[in-house]
Amino acid sequence: MPQDDFYMALAINNAKSMKGQTEPNPLVGSVIVNGGRVVGIGAHLKAGEPHAEIHALRMAGDAARGGTIYVTLEPCSHHGRTGPCAEAIVNAGLKKVVIATLDPNPLVSGNGVAILERAGIDVKVGVCEEEARQMNEVFNLFITEKRPFITLKAASTLDGKIATRSLDSKWITSEEARLDVHQLRSENQAILVGVGTVVEDDPELTARIPDGRNPLRIVLDSSLRISLDSKIVADGLAETWIFTAQKVDSEKKAALEQLGISVFETSGLKQVDVRDVVRILGEKSISSLFIEGGGTVNAAFLEAGLVDKTVFYFAPKLIGGKQAPTFIEGMGYDLMKDAVELERGEFVKIGKDFKFTGYPVKK
């Protein structure tokens, strides 16, 4: 493997090991090499704390002088909660800087490189760029579109059913696959279901893994039919927000608010307007949303072109039944040429089940 890729891969692995603890900041890793030896290594650990380059520079000390620093994201040039990294790199006397990706924020992209080049430092950009961009897919989208990165998750039998015709759904996928879902829940700031799932499953929507972080729970409930003693209203295990259509029963709304539930009205007449939901979540700095919909909600987000990533779990089971619900309901598309195509598709096996990850091609 070429030397630059080797050290950048080390920096990327460092960054990735901090997944779930740097929000709303991106994952960033850095490695300093001098005379063929790694003399400093660092990762951004927590928003508001020093950046990856600063940790690596502190570890390297004088051994950084004349060396090369690898960093997965363009060194910052602005005075955020910590001083600019580009200046720290110049002051430490580095000879070369290798960067995987430029800053996605259009306001600062390229500024860090300019500071380095003005100081006569040799700068190389684009090493392991795709992998470094991929690990910050959530941050990159949120910082550019000010809306949450949306992952659509479903678990179904091989014939696409999320429950039997009698609506029994316990369980489709095995324990290992369901644990994997809880890991994904823990990595997302918010989780969203339709009120149909609440009525049928009475879910907790918590991340039940060691050190799991419970996401904010969001329910689309156009006419506020959720029951006051459903778990996500009454259990206090995580915050719960409900989005409705226009003009809902003010008494029910007040009763829910009494229980600490936030209720947001959207402009939808009969159905909740999912575009309003996404806009409001962006305004409230929710940067990642995990949809465990039910088929109607899943279809609404898909048809609105708001799904950034799909994660589907398929159990090697067949349940059949014309009435059995599937994981994409709604109107659907008329012609096959209008199908939502998924790219960069990957299948992995989890126990007996299969996990498919793919990215809807943006039209």
Ligand SMILES: Nc1c(/N=C/[C@H](O)[C@H](O)[C@H](O)COP(=O)(O)O)[nH]c(=O)[nH]c1=O
């Ligand atoms: N029925 C299945 C799923 N069902 C997911 C439902 O949307 C609902 O979230 C759960 O049934 C209850 O949630 P909680 O565990 O109480 O938080 N999801 C899965 O991955 N596999 C399945 O077999």
